[in-house]
Amino acid sequence: MSVAAGAAQLGASVVLIERGAMGGDCLNTGCVPSKSLIAAAHAAHAFQFGNGLGVGTGDMAPVDFQKVHDHIHGVIASIAPIDSVERYESMGVRVIKETARFASPDQVVAGGKRVRARRFVVATGSRAAIPPVPGLAEIDPLTNETIFSLTECPGHLLSVGGGPIGLETAQAFRRLGAAVTIVERGTILPRDEPEAAAIVRKSLAREGVDLHEHTNLLAARKAGAAVEIDIDQAGQVRTVTGTHILVAAGRTPNVDGLGLAEAGVEYGPRGIKVDARLRSSNRKIFAIGDIAGGPQFTHIAGYHAGIFVRNALFGLPAKADYKTLPWVTYLDPEVAHVGLTEAAAREQHKGVQSIVEHLSENDRAQTERRTEGFIKLVLSKRGHVLGVTIVAPHAGEMIGFWGLAIAGRIPLSAVAGMIIPYPTMSEISKRAAGTYFKPKLFSPISRMLVRAVQNVLP
16 A cells, blocks of 8 residues: 555556455554554553552453444544545555456456556565464464454453564453463564563563463364363473463465466565565565565555665665664553664674663653663664663654664764653663763763863863
8 A cells, every 4th residue: 555655646557456455454453453452451451550649449440342342443444544445546546456366477367357567566464374283273263353353352362372462462351351361382572682571471470461481282172162272381281261262373474366476476485585675586576564574564564665666666776674673562561672682783793782771760650650661772882772672651652763873873972962851751762871971971080080170160
């Protein structure tokens, strides 16, 4: 959709083919409904735990889950006109609501219509992967495509997968009244700093989420109206019973039925194989978003759209560069990251140093009693910013600045010298930057200099 809108407004002739709901995964079954669910869960949590501020009840909030469902789908409906067929047609895009497949290297067939073009973009995204666990597929588990259609809160939600989708959904449903068990075969948030994962574990445990890491799912089955899973944790096998099971254990690219072989497009388990300019083995055909086999985020798909437009419409050799890729896990507190983790930085650079400032030293965090979190700067030997992690309420709103700092090589001295409104949680960024200069600023040499200056001043 980003490609179609951008190309059409630049004067190109554009055909957009979509077999499902306009807006795709993000609007209908991904980012928008999940964040709407999280907003409802946040309100329920505040009702229960606001007593630290003198206003909470201490009891689980009364939740009308039908109204939660209506809230989620009301948000989708409010955004849908922006993604509608009518809006795109008003921009000059020809929209075909059919399934498409390549008939040749330069031709697509969709609903009996044949379309030839100078350039093609495949942006078919991905879907929830169902692990090959005995019985799992047969019980028709919930995925992100179906869970937001629930009108009743699960009694006990079993979540297979402890990645961002699984964790966000688990915390939200727990706050809305469900018992929740998470089964993760590895460790949660493996791409983030270990300190961030530690805070998430504590937060989930405090809220009553039953988390099982390094645990294998052996089998799943129906048990009357319930569902059962057999799990193996360090050789201890046991059965867990729930009312619903959610699979959030990775994504599978949507390559089936596209006729990629007929188009001369190479692809594999991760999607279409592309070069840095997002071109497939057929140079007329580009792949963007999840289907391109890279990071799976909506903002990356939008970024890819810009890469395509520069290549195809302006003839510029634009390439994808993920050095300043940000991501956010929308838990409470949020976990936001950009650039390199400390471990990755030490693999690539010598003399790496890190600075950590805790939210407990931030006055705004104290006023809200939200002091669990931190900012971590990963710096080169010369003090250049290589990566940043923030764990805090609304950390996702703060991480974008650090992506700009890395991309623009903004010096820490500029960050330390910023004037930031007080009190805000964003002050933690300025504080962390200032900490880098403390050893030099308050060194014996600095004290000697101050004494010398004071001796000559009138």
